[in-house]
Amino acid sequence: MLRLENVSKTFFAGTVNEKKALNGINLHLEAGDFVTVIGSNGAGKSTLLNVIAGRLKSDEGTVAINGENVTALTEHERARYIGRVFQDPMAGTSPSMTIEENLALAYRRGKKRTLKLGVTKAKRDFFREHLSILELGLEDRLKAKVGLLSGGQRQALSLLMATFTQPEILLLDEHTAALDPKRAALVTQLTRDIVAKFSLTTLMVTHNMEQALQLGNRLIMMHEGRIILDIPPEQKKSMQTDDLLRAFEEVRGEAFAEDRYILQ
Numbered sequence: 001m002l003r004l005e006n007v008s009k010t011f012f013a014g015t016v017n018e019k020k021a022l023n024g025i026n027l028h029l030e031a032g033d034f035v036t037v038i039g040s041n042g043a044g045k046s047t048l049l050n051v052i053a054g055r056l057k058s059d060e061g062t063v064a065i066n067g068e069n070v071t072a073l074t075e076h077e078r079a080r081y082i083g084r085v086f087q088d089p090m091a092g093t094s095p096s097m098t099i100e101e102n103l104a105l106a107y108r109r110g111k112k113r114t115l116k117l118g119v120t121k122a123k124r125d126f127f128r129e130h131l132s133i134l135e136l137g138l139e140d141r142l143k144a145k146v147g148l149l150s151g152g153q154r155q156a157l158s159l160l161m162a163t164f165t166q167p168e169i170l171l172l173d174e175h176t177a178a179l180d181p182k183r184a185a186l187v188t189q190l191t192r193d194i195v196a197k198f199s200l201t202t203l204m205v206t207h208n209m210e211q212a213l214q215l216g217n218r219l220i221m222m223h224e225g226r227i228i229l230d231i232p233p234e235q236k237k238s239m240q241t242d243d244l245l246r247a248f249e250e251v252r253g254e255a256f257a258e259d260r261y262i263l264q
């Protein structure tokens, strides 16, 4: 479903600030795979998602989605294949528009621009039905401005907007990191439910090792632009945080020194 071959990305190439953010990444996700991604600061996790989404162009390598080579496509052209949720709850939604207007925009994503933004009764029913999955009562607030929602509600809405058109690939970029623990737990649970409901092929970056172990069927760890660990389903099921830290040490010959992972 998603295949990256030999993908590399260097920032400020040829200068003293040269940074190899991705270094020969090979990654293959089967349809329905839910892969969690962890790694140290600056490991290249966000760059990886940006290269998949087309926000950044790789210097080398190819990205294919469902067998189609999308390497040359722009972010907009890839939008019909990809749903994405960012860390910032403000990033995925428009505060001055209503819930139904936001959903209508998301519904159009990647479709021809000639489609009208108008909300028909059938579409409104469709939105209501999907909003009810969130169990936040938003299905009764279609005309409410999104700016009035809490961060957790907005992030839940962003998640729904990224997924209800059933994209080929869902990219989650630390999408619970800016929420307080209770709301983070809610959005984590919704993520689990929605990914399962639509059988979405998902790549989720998180700095929370427990979340990375709880969610998904596979886990990858990145370090200095490379995938250094790729934990398959059977092994991941029984893994604890300590096992992950030990696995990192075995590969790198040094302790994993990132407080934000361990202090969660």
Ligand SMILES: Nc1ncnc2c1ncn2[C@@H]1O[C@H](COP(=O)(O)OP(=O)(O)OP(=O)(O)O)[C@@H](O)[C@H]1O
Pocket: 011, 012, 019, 020, 021, 039, 040, 041, 042, 043, 044, 045, 046, 047, 048
């Ligand atoms: N647009 C950019 N311009 C220049 N350098 C960049 C850019 N984006 C990322 N980098 C650099 O590339 C490296 C990888 O960054 P990236 O954001 O992908 O890491 P990350 O694993 O997501 O890190 P973090 O967990 O800290 O968010 C870092 O050294 C970063 O400073």
